[in-house]
Amino acid sequence: MLSAEGLRHTFGEGRGQVVALDDVSFTLTSGQTLAIFGPNGAGKTTLLKVLAGLIRPQAGSVRIAGGRRAIGWIGHETHLYEHLTVRENLLFWASLYGMPAPRRGPRAAEVLGRLGLGDRADRPVWSLSRGLAQRASIAKALIHDPSVLLLDEPFTGLDLAAAAELRVLLGELRGRGAGGGGRVLVLATHNVDEGVELATDVAFQRRGRFVHLAPLGGRGPSEIAEAYRRAVEQRTGGVTDG
Amino acid sequence: MGEVLAQAWAVARKDLVLEFRTRTALVSAVVFAALVLTVFNFGRDPTAVPTIDLAPTILWVTFTFAAMLAMNRAFQLELENQALEGLLASPLSRTGLYWGKLVANLVFVAVVEAVGLPLFVLFFDVPVGRVLAPLVGVIALATLGFVAVGTLFSALVMRTRFAELLLVVILLPFLVPPLIGAVQVTARLFGGRPLSESVGYLKLLAAYDIVFVSLASFLFRFTVDE
Numbered sequence: 001m002l003s004a005e006g007l008r009h010t011f012g013e014g015r016g017q018v019v020a021l022d023d024v025s026f027t028l029t030s031g032q033t034l035a036i037f038g039p040n041g042a043g044k045t046t047l048l049k050v051l052a053g054l055i056r057p058q059a060g061s062v063r064i065a066g067g068r069r070a071i072g073w074i075g076h077e078t079h080l081y082e083h084l085t086v087r088e089n090l091l092f093w094a095s096l097y098g099m100p101a102p103r104r105g106p107r108a109a110e111v112l113g114r115l116g117l118g119d120r121a122d123r124p125v126w127s128l129s130r131g132l133a134q135r136a137s138i139a140k141a142l143i144h145d146p147s148v149l150l151l152d153e154p155f156t157g158l159d160l161a162a163a164a165e166l167r168v169l170l171g172e173l174r175g176r177g178a179g180g181g182g183r184v185l186v187l188a189t190h191n192v193d194e195g196v197e198l199a200t201d202v203a204f205q206r207r208g209r210f211v212h213l214a215p216l217g218g219r220g221p222s223e224i225a226e227a228y229r230r231a232v233e234q235r236t237g238g239v240t241d242g
Numbered sequence: 243m244g245e246v247l248a249q250a251w252a253v254a255r256k257d258l259v260l261e262f263r264t265r266t267a268l269v270s271a272v273v274f275a276a277l278v279l280t281v282f283n284f285g286r287d288p289t290a291v292p293t294i295d296l297a298p299t300i301l302w303v304t305f306t307f308a309a310m311l312a313m314n315r316a317f318q319l320e321l322e323n324q325a326l327e328g329l330l331a332s333p334l335s336r337t338g339l340y341w342g343k344l345v346a347n348l349v350f351v352a353v354v355e356a357v358g359l360p361l362f363v364l365f366f367d368v369p370v371g372r373v374l375a376p377l378v379g380v381i382a383l384a385t386l387g388f389v390a391v392g393t394l395f396s397a398l399v400m401r402t403r404f405a406e407l408l409l410v411v412i413l414l415p416f417l418v419p420p421l422i423g424a425v426q427v428t429a430r431l432f433g434g435r436p437l438s439e440s441v442g443y444l445k446l447l448a449a450y451d452i453v454f455v456s457l458a459s460f461l462f463r464f465t466v467d468e
Contacts, residue, residue: 052331055468068333079328081256081319083263095252096332098245125323140328 002051002148002184003027007060009046009208020046021057022208028201030147031182033174034212035195037228038205044188047205048073048150051186064148069097072146076156078137082126086117086136089125090143097144111139115169131162138169149173151187155194167197174198192225204228246338253334253342258349260319267315268350275308275358283365297368298428302421304362305355305381306388310410312350313392316343317400326400326466336463340393344455347389355381373431380431383447384424387454391416394458397465416454423447 007024010017020043028034038044049055051062052073064070073079080089090108099107112121115135125133134154141149151170155163174185189195195202202224203212261268282300320326329339359381363370370377395413399405423443430440437444 049468054327054330068331071331073328073331075324075327077324077327079325080323081260081325082322083260084256088259092252092256093328093332096249096329096334098248098333 001027001029001063001065002186003063004047004051005061005063007047007050007057007062009043009050009055009057009059019043019208021050021060022210024060024208024210026201026203026210026212028184028186030184031174032200033170033185033187033198034201034203035199036186036188036203036205037190037192037195037224038188039190042190042205043208044190044205045152047210048152048186048188051148052150066147069144070147072141072144072149074137074141074149074151074154076153078125078133078140080125080133080136080140083124085122085124086112086128086139087121089136090140093140094143099144107143107145108139111142115139115142129162130157131159131165134158134162134166135169138166138173142173146183148184149186151185153189154187155189155191163194167194170198192228196224246335246341249334249338250341250345253329253339254345254349257316257319257343257346261315261346261350267312268353271308271311271350271354272357274311275304275354276361278304278307279358279361279365293366294368294432295429297362297366297432298425300366301359301362301428302384302425304358305351305385306417306421308354308358309351309385309388310392310413312354313347313389313396314406314409316347316393316396318405321400330466336466337459339466340397340459340462343397344390344393344458347393348385351385351389355385368432370432376437377428377431380424380427380444380447383444383451384420387420387447387450388413388417390451390455390458394462394465397462420447420450423450 003026005025007021009021010019012018024047026034036044036047046055050057051064052071053062053068080086081092084092087108090111091104094104094107095101109118109121112118115138117132117135117139120128120132125136128136154170155166158166170185170187174183185198187195187198201212203210204227205211279300282296282304286296317326320329359370362368392409392413395416396409399408399412402408423446426443427440427447431437
């Protein structure tokens with residue numbers, strides 16, 4: 001379970017102040033995937049960083065069942081060390097999550113196999129393509145079997161085939177969470193098409209303001225895009241980013 | 243505490259594997275130390291000032307600047323693929339991260355010093371054999387202090403432009419006390435004076451280590467958290 005209540009966060013002061021989060025609240029339970037759409041600078045990354053505990057909000061609170069250990073974080077960067085092999089990276093991250101040493105190797109092998117990286121486990125990260133590196137990044141995020149996955153623009157830099165592959169993979173991950181239950185996924189993206197395919201819930205964010213539409217209810221990308229435009233107009237007096 | 247130590251060891255081990263695999267900072271620091279010693283060797287007039295008088299200062303200036311090169315890389319490698327973001331989102335304690343970086347930096351600097359000391363003996367013909375054990379002790383004591391402060395400051399400047407330059411500018415004033423202590427004790431050792439004459443400076447070095455390792459362990463979280 002992931003719950004955010006009254007989150008507010010700003011950057012800067014005075015006339016230059018930017019409101020990144022403005023009274024953001026929502027609750028997600030296992031099996032739900034929230035796709036957050038918004039233009040660049042809308043505050044999506046700030047929200048994910050607050051959820052991940054990377055930024056302490058100026059107001060509001062986040063509750064995650066299992067605390068920080070329950071979070072898997074996938075950013076648009078891979079968080080991997082280029083000169084370690086994929087397996088070494090996973091073993092390192094497993095140790096940070098307090099996994100006992102005898103369990104790390106088998107768990108890394110299991111995750112790598114599941115993500116189709118078994119035959120590339122002993123290759124250094126620098127030798128992988130962008131798509132494979134992104135897979136390795138997901139393997140890193142899954143090493144401790146988190147119940148909440150936070151994904152910040154995970155499709156950035158991927159070609160069409162790799163992006164489609166990633167969408168399928170994330171769809172599978174949603175249903176196979178820690179202890180056999182479903183995971184909570186929170187996906188930030190500015191691309192409606194990418195998010196709608198995965199989402200059970202959608203939210204629109206612009207200048208920190210947040211409109212949560214739940215559930216998705218079979219609406220397609222064009223309807224979501226139209227709802228997005230209307231929601232932004234309502235919240236900002238008709239000004240949109242186009 | 244056990245978990246913090248385990249995390250610190252994981253971070254240190256990872257940094258050491260990365261450095262010994264790429265050898266970028268280590269080779270640069272060792273080459274730099276060799277060049278500085280070479281310049282000092284040929285850039286002085288041995289008839290004007292006896293070598294034994296200059297040697298302690300040359301040794302510590304070389305170690306200090308070579309160590310700065312090594313320390314710079316400590317957090318720069320966490321910026322690659324934004325690995326730091328992953329570290330901070332994980333349950334890794336900030337103290338565990340600091341101690342891990344501190345241990346890795348101490349090993350790097352120790353390697354640079356282990357290569358630099360024989361070169362120093364070679365160039366300056368200083369008889370260190372009879373004072374090797376106390377000299378190594380003084381080097382260890384002074385190195386712990388300035389690496390503790392250097393590790394903290396390298397985290398502080400990592401997201402700034404010209405981080406390498408900024409680190410030197412803000413770190414050097416803090417290194418004056420351990421440098422004075424280290425140079426004074428080293429001079430007395432090279433001069434064949436008993437260690438008991440250097441107790442005051444040794445206490446200064448020990449106090450500096452205790453204060454700055456404790457202070458840096460506490461303050462570190464404020465340098466990495468947003």
